[in-house]
Amino acid sequence: xxxxxxxxxxxxxxxxxxxxxxxxxTNLEGRWLLLSQEDFQAYARGEVAPGSELxxxxxxxxxxxxxxxxPEAADRIRARKSFVHAxxxxxxxxxxxxxxxxxxxxxxxRANLDAVHTDMGKExxxxxxxxxxxxxxxxxxxxxxxxxxxxxxEVVQHVVETATAKNREVGKQLEFTMVSNFALLxxxxxxxxxxxxxxxxxxxxxxxxxxxxQRKLPTGDAHQRTVHWVRRINERYRELGLxxxxxxxxxxxxxxxATLPMWKEVVDTYVGLxxxxxxxxxxxxxxxxxxxxxxxEYPRGEYLEFxxxxxxxxxxxxxxxxxxxxxxxxxxxTKILGGSDPNFLDLRSPAxxxxxxxxxxxxxxxxxxxEGRMLAAMGDRSFxxxxxxxxxxxxxxxxxxxxxxxxxxxxxxxxxxxxxSYQPYCGTNAAFNYKTQGSIFGRMRxxxxxAVHKGIQDYxxxxxxxxxxxxxxxxxxWTTIRPREHFIQPADPAGAPP
Amino acid sequence: xxxxxxxxxxxxxxxxxxxxxxxxSLDATLYPLPAVYAASYVLIDRAYVLLDxxxxxxxxxxxxxxxxxxxxxxxxxLVGELANELLACAFRHxxxxxxxxxxxxxxxxxxxxxxxxxxxxxLADFDFTDEALDDPLGIAQSWEERHGxxxxxxxxxxxxxxxxEDPA
Numbered sequence: 320x321x322x323x324x325x326x327x328x329x330x331x332x333x334x335x336x337x338x339x340x341x342x343x344x345t346n347l348e349g350r351w352l353l354l355s356q357e358d359f360q361a362y363a364r365g366e367v368a369p370g371s372e373l374x375x376x377x378x379x380x381x382x383x384x385x386x387x388x389x390p391e392a393a394d395r396i397r398a399r400k401s402f403v404h405a406x407x408x409x410x411x412x413x414x415x416x417x418x419x420x421x422x423x424x425x426x427x428x429r430a431n432l433d434a435v436h437t438d439m440g441k442e443x444x445x446x447x448x449x450x451x452x453x454x455x456x457x458x459x460x461x462x463x464x465x466x467x468x469x470x471x472x473e474v475v476q477h478v479v480e481t482a483t484a485k486n487r488e489v490g491k492q493l494e495f496t497m498v499s500n501f502a503l504l505x506x507x508x509x510x511x512x513x514x515x516x517x518x519x520x521x522x523x524x525x526x527x528x529x530x531x532x533q534r535k536l537p538t539g540d541a542h543q544r545t546v547h548w549v550r551r552i553n554e555r556y557r558e559l560g561l562x563x564x565x566x567x568x569x570x571x572x573x574x575x576x577a578t579l580p581m582w583k584e585v586v587d588t589y590v591g592l593x594x595x596x597x598x599x600x601x602x603x604x605x606x607x608x609x610x611x612x613x614x615x616e617y618p619r620g621e622y623l624e625f626x627x628x629x630x631x632x633x634x635x636x637x638x639x640x641x642x643x644x645x646x647x648x649x650x651x652x653t654k655i656l657g658g659s660d661p662n663f664l665d666l667r668s669p670a671x672x673x674x675x676x677x678x679x680x681x682x683x684x685x686x687x688x689x690e691g692r693m694l695a696a697m698g699d700r701s702f703x704x705x706x707x708x709x710x711x712x713x714x715x716x717x718x719x720x721x722x723x724x725x726x727x728x729x730x731x732x733x734x735x736x737x738x739x740s741y742q743p744y745c746g747t748n749a750a751f752n753y754k755t756q757g758s759i760f761g762r763m764r765x766x767x768x769x770a771v772h773k774g775i776q777d778y779x780x781x782x783x784x785x786x787x788x789x790x791x792x793x794x795x796x797w798t799t800i801r802p803r804e805h806f807i808q809p810a811d812p813a814g815a816p817p
Numbered sequence: 818x819x820x821x822x823x824x825x826x827x828x829x830x831x832x833x834x835x836x837x838x839x840x841x842s843l844d845a846t847l848y849p850l851p852a853v854y855a856a857s858y859v860l861i862d863r864a865y866v867l868l869d870x871x872x873x874x875x876x877x878x879x880x881x882x883x884x885x886x887x888x889x890x891x892x893x894x895l896v897g898e899l900a901n902e903l904l905a906c907a908f909r910h911x912x913x914x915x916x917x918x919x920x921x922x923x924x925x926x927x928x929x930x931x932x933x934x935x936x937x938x939x940l941a942d943f944d945f946t947d948e949a950l951d952d953p954l955g956i957a958q959s960w961e962e963r964h965g966x967x968x969x970x971x972x973x974x975x976x977x978x979x980x981x982e983d984p985a
Contacts, residue, residue, distance in 0.1 A: 404930035455933035
């Protein structure tokens with residue numbers, strides 16, 4: 320391919336990347352083709368014969384300058400970028416930094432259980448709710464985070480009740496989720512959370528020994544407790560008559576060096592818990608993970624090998640009728656195959672910091688993103704954009720930092736991304752860039768997140784090239800989004816719990 | 818005493834191990850000044866950075882790591898980091914100019930989408946004496962204000978006298 324002398328003239332804008340023995344070409348609006356080397360050379364040289372099969376394929380996917388269908392391209396770009404106008408829909412409430420567990424990689428810089436000064440107060444929470452309900456987005460989700468949110472359960476309840484009551488006048492589509500280790504859950508609390516339609520998520524690091532080594536409770540049984548409650552919650556959903564394929568606890572994985580050889584055990588653990596999805600997230604450099612990185616970190620090449628092994632195994636399980644999807648793959652495939660954007664905030668251009676999400680810290684400070692508040696806990700307040708007591712909604716979302724992040728994460732001005740065939744499907748995380756490379760722009764060529772995104776998309780396009788019907792069927796299912804309507808708060812007060 | 822950095826063309830980079838500093842000499846026509854500022858700025862959490870212009874066609878960046886002691890490897894890494902960041906910033910500078918319209922349009926839509934319309938409270942606090950609303954060219958002034966004529970005089974000039982002939 321190095322010998323190739325492209326000749327401009329007949330092609331519409333395209334980007335290319337070798338995928339095994341083929342060449343992937345993508346265009347401005349994110350349509351793609353996998354071409355043989357010969358076909359690609361003919362295309363790049365402008366030597367595709369009109370009337371040929373190759374010409375038909377290229378023309379059909381809008382790769383030819385002659386006859387380029389502008390309205391069609393505009394419609395597709397509009398669909399891909401629909402999130403741009405949407406406003407912040409994800410609102411993260413850090414209700415406390417206190418946590419009963421000690422995780423070796425804790426990104427949130429957790430505090431001890433006696434550090435009550437790191438609890439969010441009710442008044443702070445109310446001011447934050449007021450801001451959430453001023454969001455321009457008609458759909459808002461309040462996500463309780465920590466620390467461990469159940470440590471400040473009273474404020475969680477207060478936020479749910481206050482937001483639900485206030486929303487009756489505002490009329491947004493309101494949802495609540497809580498990310499918890501479940502160790503402080505009991506039947507009474509579970510009754511209340513389920514009655515108030517709070518979606519429950521947790522962290523599972525894989526099999527018992529690995530989980531307990533990384534997520535430590537004084538009693539040494541973090542895994543057992545989490546697993547107990549995952550099963551119990553799923554049981555409760557079934558008792559409510561909810562479809563278990565749609566309504567079940569979702570769990571998140573944090574991949575450390577110790578996880579890498581255990582890809583099979585990790586997948587089996589999730590399947591055994593009844594989870595239908597697994598998010599193979601690599602380690603982030605925030606919080607305690609910075610201090611423990613020598614023990615926990617790994618080259619991204621090793622992570623990608625782990626990813627390939629794990630997803631290959633998941634595809635095998637799907638072929639045997641076990642439904643389990645990998646979240647990264649599902650996000651990318653929704654864009655690649657579906658042409659729409661699932662609005663995952665770090666995988667869009669521009670990213671969602673401040674314009675798609677806001678993080679409210681326990682002390683009322685507001686950040687553009689979760690990572691922003693994590694950096695603040697490490698002493699760097701660069702991503703702080705306001706305070707619930709003092710800032711108006713438009714001051715927060717119109718903050719110069721939000722504007723800077725929207726520009727910095729726009730891949731149309733990012734070296735490397737501008738020529739990358741994965742540009743229509745990708746995104747960058749300014750806080751990660753800032754932390755690891757010193758600027759919110761980052762340098763994609765030696766950026767760990769970029770390496771992961773490219774590696775995962777390489778894998779997915781290899782699978783698309785292989786075209787195994789069973790795998791294609793699984794991919795199709797992974798891109799089918801089924802909304803969990805049960806978790807939407809009822810607009811009518813009659814539908815609210817007593 | 819400064820010694821040239823190996824693996825780098827002569828005269829472009831040198832390190833002073835005793836002083837714990839390194840300097841990079843750039844062709845001023847190759848790197849736009851905003852890119853030099855941006856790349857140098859990225860290092861200021863790790864190093865003290867000094868820019869100077871030893872001649873019209875050269876820019877020199879001197880970096881001194883904050884954390885001591887400094888090894889030759891530290892200095893080499895810092896120079897390498899600076900060189901890569903310079904390229905990234907110069908390239909981004911060019912891309913930003915090339916794609917300015919797209920980036921500005923998307924940013925404007927994203928900001929407008931997130932901010933929404935101003936509330937009455939926002940408008941109440943709006944500073945209408947803001948400089949942006951000054952009118953140094955007198956564009957918002959009426960003809961009369963601008964030329965010191967009364968409305969009546971202007972009217973008289975604008976309208977033909979009642980006994981004038983109809984040109985039609």
